[in-house]
Amino acid sequence: MMNETVAIQTKEDFLSHFKDLDFSFDADFSKEKRDQAKEALKKLSFPTSKTEYWKYTRVNKIIKGNYQATFPEGELELDLSVPTKNCLVLINGYVSKELSWFENTKGVHFSSLSEAKEKSEAMPKKFATLSKDEEEIFSSINTAYHQDGAFLHVEKGVQTEEPFYVIHIVDSEGAVANPRNLFIMEEGSAAKVVMKTLSTEKGTSFTNMVTEAFVDRQANLSIDKVQEEGSQDYQISCEQVEQKADSVFKINTFTLGGSMVRNNLNIDLLGQHTETWLNGLYLLQNKQHVDNHTHVFHREPNCESHELYKGIMNDKSTGVFNGKVFVHREAQKTNAYQSNANMVLTDDASINSKPELEIYADDVQCSHGSTTGQLDEEALFYLRSRGMSEKSARAVLLNAFAEDVLNHISVDAVREEVEAFIDQHYQGVK
Amino acid sequence: MIKIKNLHASIEGNEILKGINLEVKPGEVHAIMGPNGSGKSTLASVLAGREEYEVTKGSIEFLGEDLLEMEPEDRARAGMFLAFQYPVEIPGVSNINFLRTAINEMREKKGMEPMSGKDFLKEVKEKSKLVELDGKLNNRSVNEGFSGGEKKRNEIFQMAMLEPKLAVLDETDSGLDIDALRVVSDGVNKLKTKDNATIVITHYQRLLDHIVPDFVHVLYNGKIVKTGDKSLALKLEEKGYDWLKDEAAVTA
Numbered sequence: 001m002m003n004e005t006v007a008i009q010t011k012e013d014f015l016s017h018f019k020d021l022d023f024s025f026d027a028d029f030s031k032e033k034r035d036q037a038k039e040a041l042k043k044l045s046f047p048t049s050k051t052e053y054w055k056y057t058r059v060n061k062i063i064k065g066n067y068q069a070t071f072p073e074g075e076l077e078l079d080l081s082v083p084t085k086n087c088l089v090l091i092n093g094y095v096s097k098e099l100s101w102f103e104n105t106k107g108v109h110f111s112s113l114s115e116a117k118e119k120s121e122a123m124p125k126k127f128a129t130l131s132k133d134e135e136e137i138f139s140s141i142n143t144a145y146h147q148d149g150a151f152l153h154v155e156k157g158v159q160t161e162e163p164f165y166v167i168h169i170v171d172s173e174g175a176v177a178n179p180r181n182l183f184i185m186e187e188g189s190a191a192k193v194v195m196k197t198l199s200t201e202k203g204t205s206f207t208n209m210v211t212e213a214f215v216d217r218q219a220n221l222s223i224d225k226v227q228e229e230g231s232q233d234y235q236i237s238c239e240q241v242e243q244k245a246d247s248v249f250k251i252n253t254f255t256l257g258g259s260m261v262r263n264n265l266n267i268d269l270l271g272q273h274t275e276t277w278l279n280g281l282y283l284l285q286n287k288q289h290v291d292n293h294t295h296v297f298h299r300e301p302n303c304e305s306h307e308l309y310k311g312i313m314n315d316k317s318t319g320v321f322n323g324k325v326f327v328h329r330e331a332q333k334t335n336a337y338q339s340n341a342n343m344v345l346t347d348d349a350s351i352n353s354k355p356e357l358e359i360y361a362d363d364v365q366c367s368h369g370s371t372t373g374q375l376d377e378e379a380l381f382y383l384r385s386r387g388m389s390e391k392s393a394r395a396v397l398l399n400a401f402a403e404d405v406l407n408h409i410s411v412d413a414v415r416e417e418v419e420a421f422i423d424q425h426y427q428g429v430k
Numbered sequence: 431m432i433k434i435k436n437l438h439a440s441i442e443g444n445e446i447l448k449g450i451n452l453e454v455k456p457g458e459v460h461a462i463m464g465p466n467g468s469g470k471s472t473l474a475s476v477l478a479g480r481e482e483y484e485v486t487k488g489s490i491e492f493l494g495e496d497l498l499e500m501e502p503e504d505r506a507r508a509g510m511f512l513a514f515q516y517p518v519e520i521p522g523v524s525n526i527n528f529l530r531t532a533i534n535e536m537r538e539k540k541g542m543e544p545m546s547g548k549d550f551l552k553e554v555k556e557k558s559k560l561v562e563l564d565g566k567l568n569n570r571s572v573n574e575g576f577s578g579g580e581k582k583r584n585e586i587f588q589m590a591m592l593e594p595k596l597a598v599l600d601e602t603d604s605g606l607d608i609d610a611l612r613v614v615s616d617g618v619n620k621l622k623t624k625d626n627a628t629i630v631i632t633h634y635q636r637l638l639d640h641i642v643p644d645f646v647h648v649l650y651n652g653k654i655v656k657t658g659d660k661s662l663a664l665k666l667e668e669k670g671y672d673w674l675k676d677e678a679a680v681t682a
Contacts (some may be wrong), residue, residue, distance in 0.1 A: 382518040382572075386588060387477050387506035388532040396531065400522025402570075 007045050010063060015041070015178055018145040027117040033128040033398070037143035056352050057262050057291040062234045065204050067176035069147070076171060077200055083413045084194075086110055086167040091175030093147035093207075100269045106191075107158035113180055116151035122184050123151070130212040132266075132372045138236050139406045142210040146180035149209075154189035154219075157424035161194070161223040163192040163224075163411045167240065170233055173203030187217035187248075192410050193223045195417040197237075201230035201255075202405040209237040215247045217271065222250040224414045228421075231260040238264040245271025245300075252408050255282040255290045256421050265294040269331075272302045280309040281405040281418070283425065284317030284349070291320035296336065298327045298361075304335035311406050312398055312426070313349035321353045323368070329360040340366035343401055345375060431456050431493060433597055438474050438487035445486070445601040446472040450654035454596065457624040461638055461663060462631045464649035465671045470631045471515060473649070474600040475501050477629075478512035479505050493595065506535045509595030513585040513602050520572035525584070526554060528572060529591055536592075556568040557590040561617040579610035597621075598629045615640030635667035648674055 008212060023034060046063055047054035071094045080089060088110070089099035095112040102110050109120060116123050121324045133140040150166040168179050185191060197207060207229075215221050229235060235258050243249050255261050267276055281289045311319045321340045342351045356367035375397060383393035399406075399422050409415040437450040446469045454460050464470050476483050477490070479502035488498040493508060500508065520528075534544040546552070558564045561583040562622040573581050582602055589597055599618065603611055617629065617630075618641050630641055638646070638660060647654045648671075655674055656662065 054605060088553060114514065276520050304568075376520070378521045379518050379523075379572075381478075381502060382514065382520065383523075383528060383532070384502040385506055385512055385514075386532045386592065387536045388528065389503050389535055390501070392535065393503075396523055396528060397520070399519065403522045 003089075005312040009377070011322065012064045013047060014046075015141070016262045017069055021069055021145060021147070027124075027162040029321060029384070030117055030127065033133075037128075037133045037140040040049050040134050040140045041137065041144060044135075044139055044140060049073065053293070056157060056309050056318075057289065062206055062236070062260060065174065065234070067174045067206060069145075069176050070172065071173070072172040073191060076113060077168065078198060080167060081345065082165050084165050085137050085282075087167065087415045088112065088150045088274070088286050090148065090150070090166070090168045090177075091171050092169075092175045093149075093179045096147045099197060104405040105160075105231075106201045107155035108160060111151050111155040113146075113149040113151045113182060115152070116182070120186070122153050123182065123274075126184055126212070126214055128212070129213075130242055130268075131210050131238070134417055136238070136264075138208050139210055139238060142178040142180055142208050144167070146178040146210070149180035149182070151182050152191065152193065154186060154187040154191050157188040158186075159190040160192075162332045165194045165196065167198060168207060168209065169198045169200065169203065170207055171200045172204035172205075177204040177205075177207045177209075179207065181209070183211070183213040184219065184406060185213070185215045185221045188215045188218045189216070190220040191222075193221070194411055194414055195225045197227050197235060197258075199231055199233045202232070204232045205229075206234040207237070210427050213239065213241045213249070213262065215241065215249050217244045217380070218246045219244075220248045222410045224250070224409055224411055225251060225253045226256065226414060226417065227254065227258055227261055228256045229258055231288075233258050234260045236262045236264075239266070240263075241267045243267065243274045243276065244267050244269065246273045248275045250277035250408065250410070251279070252405070253280040253292065254414075255280070255284070255417050256418070258288065258290070260289045262291045263291045265292070267294075267296045267297070267305070269298050269300060269303045269305070272300045273394045274300075274303045276303070276305040276308075277408065278305070278323075279405050279408045281402055282309075282311040282319055284311065284315075284319060285413050285425065286315045286317065288317045289319070290317075292322070293320075294323045296325045296337065296414070298325065298331040298334045299332065301334070303331065305337070307338040308405060308408075309340045310402060311351060312345065312401065313342060313351055314335065314345045316346070316348040318349065322353070322356070322368070323354075324356040324358065325366065325368070327357070327361050327364055327366065329357040331361050334364040334366065336364070337367040340370045341401075342372045343375060343398070344372055380409040396425045398422055399412040432497075433491040434488070435490075436488040437476070437485065437490065438484050439472060439485045439497060440594070441472070441483050446652055447476065450652075451529075452647065452654065454627045454629060457625055458645065459628045459641060459643045460650055461643035461646045462629060463611075463633065463635075463663060465668060466633070467539050468524055468649045469652045470633075470649055471600055474512055474515075474598050474631055477510065477598055478502060483529055491568050506592070506594075511589050511592055511594030511597045513582075513589060513597065513599045515601040515604060517573045517581040519574045519576075523572050525567050525572045529588060534619065545572055553591065558587055560590050560620060562587045562613050563587055578605045579607065582606060582610065582614055583617070586614055587602070590617065590621055594626065594629050596629065598631065600631045601633065602630075603634060611637065612640065635663045638663045641664065650674060656669060
């Protein structure tokens with residue numbers, strides 16, 4: 001009884017951070033979703049150690065923080081030069097018009113979510129229809145209190161080349177943000193999105209991001225997600241994806257920074273002959289904690305999903321991988337592959353890896369595997385004996401370990417950035 | 431070139447080398463032979479700087495410097511090269527690119543400009559011909575998927591690229607068929623000059639038909655128990671090691 005009272009109080013304290021936010025200007029369909037989510041929130045509570053889905057990630061530290069949901073004053077002290085024509089910059093959940101630049105070509109609608117709520121005809125039918133607001137408390141918090149976010153709608157048959165960058169920055173002590181993104185890929189369309197989360201590291205912050213993506217028949221969406229916040233930044237991020245027949249969806253998640261990062265990836269396969277690629281690379285230092293949870297639901301026959309997650313754990317960092325592939329009774333001829341490999345560099349670092357297959361069809365090809373090891377000392381000695389310094393030999397070996405994930409990156413600039421990160425951070429690592 | 435004095439070394443508390451004395455001068459080829467477990471590979475490992483081996487007594491002077499104080503990469507940069515008995519497979523690391531990094535790091539330490547891509551590739555082409563690996567090295571990971579013979583030829587190729595002053599060949603002949611043995615030893619012979627030296631560690635005499643040694647040392651129970659010229663190798667081939675073991679027992 002006591003615990004329950006405490007839990008309710010904790011939830012109310014946390015939600016009180018958003019009480020001064022003004023959503024009166026919001027579009028009606030969005031207000032309706034906010035109200036539904038608030039209603040759901042009354043019944044939901046924060047996960048505890050007894051909640052299986054959150055077993056290895058304690059959210060207490062996150063939810064007990066003292067936050068302020070505000071748009072920060074003053075100039076941003078970050079270099080945002082990214083090589084693209086389309087860049088939407090969000091600060092503490094709000095769009096910064098001054099820092100964003102993009103021009104829409106025919107059949108492409110890239111804008112802030114708030115602008116799309118006023119203008120887009122496609123949006124009301126889609127918005128908040130994938131997010132699990134009735135079940136997942138962080139999703140409902142986002143739906144109820146989201147400030148702004150990115151919107152991308154690519155019309156039928158339009159194939160875009162230039163990547164769309166969505167950069168979210170936390171930029172104040174106690175920043176709390178609920179950025180909300182919506183991507184709509186119509187039949188036969190194609191796009192690449194790069195989602196970056198950054199921090200100016202002014203103090204504790206919490207980003208609770210939700211992204212919904214609709215990938216229609218024969219459409220192709222690829223997302224490179226680069227998480228590079230600082231040592232006091234918390235992030236919970238959720239992608240809810242729906243794929244129709246013959247579509248391709250790929251997401252590469254790179255976790256390079258952040259104090260505690262949780263990624264929830266839920267992919268629903270609603271048509272035949274779809275292709276899904278989920279890749280991840282987490283490079284952890286100090287006391288960082290990263291938790292990747294993925295769910296792929298095979299509901300139709302002849303679909304394939306590939307999953308490859310790799311991690312390098314240093315210092316006292318901890319990692320969690322939980323990948324679940326669910327193959328419905330109808331989903332014959334499913335091909336589903338899952339692999340998680342980890343390199344643990346110290347005795348104090350650890351990983352909890354749990355690939356799971358739940359199969360109800362009888363004619364499928366599925367496999368899963370998980371490995372954990374250390375840096376190959378023999379290979380290290382070999383490289384050094386040829387005159388390579390210990391620093392660069394380590395970086396070379398770690399780059400090699402990460403390479404098959406890096407090969408999936410669709411935007412060159414992202415690959416260069418991740419490789420440079422490995423070179424810088426793992427030179428001389430013991 | 432190298433002066434090894436009263437070298438004692440152990441691994442996990444077991445003493446393997448029990449007082450090795452050896453001097454190698456420029457232009458010389460020394461063969462070290464001996465039965466299994468005599469300490470041949472330990473000697474190679476200590477020379478290359480493997481951390482698992484602890485030197486408990488003695489000294490090694492390499493080109494006037496204290497070798498034992500140097501990191502493995504500094505030994506390589508000073509001109510030491512070890513051809514591994516078991517070359518390591520390193521998936522994902524390009525056989526060519528890693529050498530280029532290593533060579534350019536060495537050059538940087540010596541205050542030299544990095545080698546241009548063009549010059550490097552020219553060099554690769556030339557040196558890989560030496561061991562008949564021409565064209566086989568491109569885009570492959572270090573030793574990954576190489577046959578036993580290819581691995582050993584790759585070692586000699588790396589030696590050719592790095593141009594060491596002292597090359598230590600640790601059982602380079604093990605597992606090679608006669609053709610590969612010929613290719614490998616021809617490569618080594620072509621790299622021989624009056625300024626460099628080679629230590630050939632082997633169990634069998636057959637390699638020494640191709641790489642002709644100036645001196646043959648027999649290592650037994652952590653010590654050099656006999657030194658002679660190439661005829662000693664032939665005698666060992668004929669009579670085995672037992673007569674030496676007996677002799678060693680008598681002297682001990």
